Amino acid sequence: MKITCSQSELAKGINIVSKAVPTRTTMAILECILIDATSNEIKLTANDMEIGIESIIEGEIEEKGIIALDAKLFAEEVRKCPPVDVTIESDDNYKTVIRAGELSYDIVGKPGEDFSKIPVIPRNEPVIMSQFSLREVIRQTSFTINEANSNNKMMTGELIEITGDNLKAVALDTSRISIRNMKLKESYSDKKVIVPGKTLNEIAKIVTGGAEDMVEIFFTDNHIIFEFEKTTVVSRLIDGEFFKIDHMFSNDYETKIRVNKKQLLEGIDHCTPILNNSAEKKPFIMDVKDNDMNLRIAAVGNGMKDKVSIEKDGKDITIGFNPKFFIDALRVIDEEEVNLYMVNHRSPCFIRDEEDSFIYVILPVNLQE
C-alpha cells in the first residue's frame, strides 16, 4: 500500500476514528486504526465492537492495499509530522514507513484482514437534524447517564424517541430524570431506542459542525448509525425496555418559583467548598418564604448561608437536595429565567420551561428535621 495525503487531513481523520479505539482490550488488533485503500478511497476505521467509526480522507492512492497500525503510536507520530504531505507505505511484511519531508517513522503494522470490520447494516429513512442540535441534546441530558453503572444497564444509556416531528431524549439515574424535547424539521415514523452513553459522549466530540451542518441518523433493530460529512458512526443499542416514567408527570404543584438561573446556580454552587471539605455528602436546604429563597448547608464545624430573590406562586416550602443535581441541570439550561415546580418536601422538584423543551426532575433528600 502507498498513499499520500496532507498532514492536517490525516490528523483530522485519525482524531475522529480514535474515539472508537478501546482503551483496554484483549484483542490487540482492535488497538489499531485500519487504513483501507483497497478501493478508490482512503478509509480509516476503528472499532471497539460497541462503537465503530469510519472516516474517508482525501488523498492519493499510489498502490492499493490495507494495513492496521497501532492507534496510539500512529496518532502521536502523525501529530508530530510537519504540516506537509504525508506518505504512508507498507510492504508485504506489514513494515510501514510514514514519511513527511526529511522526517520518517518506521512502524510494524498488522494484517488489515484481521481487523474486525464494521458490519454492513441495511438502512432506511434517515432522521435529519443539525450537528449543533444533536450536540445540544446530548449536552443537556447525558450528564445524567452513569456509564459505569453495572447494576442497571438502562442507566448506562439514554432513550431516544422519535414521535412525528418530535425528538425526545431521556436519561435518568436513581435520583433524577433529564428530558429534552426537540422539534425536527420533518415528521418521521415512530422510533424508540436506547443508545449507550459512551456513544453519545463520543458523538458529541466529533460532530463539531454548526446549525447548517446536518447529520443523518438511521435506526435499526440493533444499531444506530450517524452519518455526517465523510464519517459514519455505527453503535450497538442497549437491549430491553426503558423505564416507564410517564406516571411521574402531572401539572399539579403547590409551589411555583420563577428565578434568575445564574443567581440560583451561583447560590447553590456556594455549597461547593463545604462539600469538597466534608467526608459526608450533605444536602443543601432550600427554604422558600415569600419572595426569598434561603439556601443553607451545614457540615461539622462549617456551613454556608445565602439568599436569592424569587417570584413565588403558591405555598412556602422547606426542602433538601443534593446540590450536584441542581448544579448539573442549571449549568446546561440556556434560559435566563427558570421555573421550579414543587408539591411538598418528599416529592420531586421539576425544573421545566412552558413548552416542555426541557424537564429536569430532581428527587429531594429526606431532611429528618
Next chain:
Amino acid sequence: MKITCSQSELAKGINIVSKAVPTRTTMAILECILIDATSNEIKLTANDMEIGIESIIEGEIEEKGIIALDAKLFAEEVRKCPPVDVTIESDDNYKTVIRAGELSYDIVGKPGEDFSKIPVIPRNEPVIMSQFSLREVIRQTSFTINEANSNNKMMTGELIEITGDNLKAVALDTSRISIRNMKLKESYSDKKVIVPGKTLNEIAKIVTGGAEDMVEIFFTDNHIIFEFEKTTVVSRLIDGEFFKIDHMFSNDYETKIRVNKKQLLEGIDHCTPILNNSAEKKPFIMDVKDNDMNLRIAAVGNGMKDKVSIEKDGKDITIGFNPKFFIDALRVIDEEEVNLYMVNHRSPCFIRDEEDSFIYVILPVNLQE
C-alpha cells in the same frame, strides 16, 4: 477579630501565601492560613517550616485579633465569594463568619497563637533584580532539579552564587548541568547558597511582575529571603558544599555545530512518540556529517529518522543522548540559533552562547554500537 477587604485583594493574598501550605503534615495548625490583624495591618501567613510566606493585604480592621483558618476551605470559600467587600469576623471560641453580600460561610478556626510564625531574621544588604529576571533564571535552570531525590539533597536544590555584579545559578543531576549567568545592575559582596528547588518553583509562580518590578533578595547563613511588593518569602537553605564542577569546563572541542534552535528542538522532539510507546528508555543518535545532522531512534518494531541542516566546524561525530535532556534545555533557550560543542562520543556536549549567559552540559549515552 473583625476585618473587611475586597474579595479580589483577599483572594490574591490567599493565592500567594497558599504556596507555603504543606500538602501533607502531622501538624494540623500548618494546614491553616494565619490572619494576623493584631497591629495596624492585615497580614496573611502560611508556613510549612521549610518555606514561609507573609503577605500584607489592604483592608480595614474594625476589631484587632488573630485567627488561623483551614487553608483549603478558606481559599475555596473566598474564591466563591462575589466580587464585593468581604468581612471576616471571629469570636473568642474561634467561630468565624466570612460574609460577602447575602452569602456567608461559617468556619471554625484555630487559635492564632498556636501557629508557627516565620522567624524574624536580621537582614543586611539586599541583592536587587527584576521579577522578570528572577523568573527567567529559575525557568531556565530549575527543570534540572529533582525535588524528590532522596539520595543526594544537593540535587534537590540549586546553587545561587553572587560574585561582583554576576548572579550564577547552577542545577544538576547525574547526567546534566544547567547554568545561567546574569549581570546585575550593581556589584555586591560575594554570596553562595543552595536554595531548595521547591522554594524556587513556588517563587517563580508568585513573582509575576515584569522587568520594572523589583525583588530584594537577602542572604543569611541559614535562610534566603525574597521581598517584593507586600510579600515576604523566607526559605531555609540546604546545608553543605555544592558539587565542584569547574574542572569540567574547558574551551577545547573537536566539533562545533551551529543550528537553528527550533529545527533542532522539533527534530529531537520527533523521538517522543517512540519513547512514549516503548517500555525501554532508548537514546537517540545524533549523526553529524558535513552540514547535516541526522537524528534517529529505534525501539522494538518502530523507529524515527530525521535530518536537520547545520553549520559545522571540526570533525564529524556520532553520539547518543537521552532526548528529554536536549528537549528540556532547548525549550528554555530564547536564542534563535544555538552552538553545540563536543569532543567525542564519550564526553559531554555543551550548549552555550558566546557570553556563557547559559551553559547546558549533557552527558552522552554509551552507544555500544
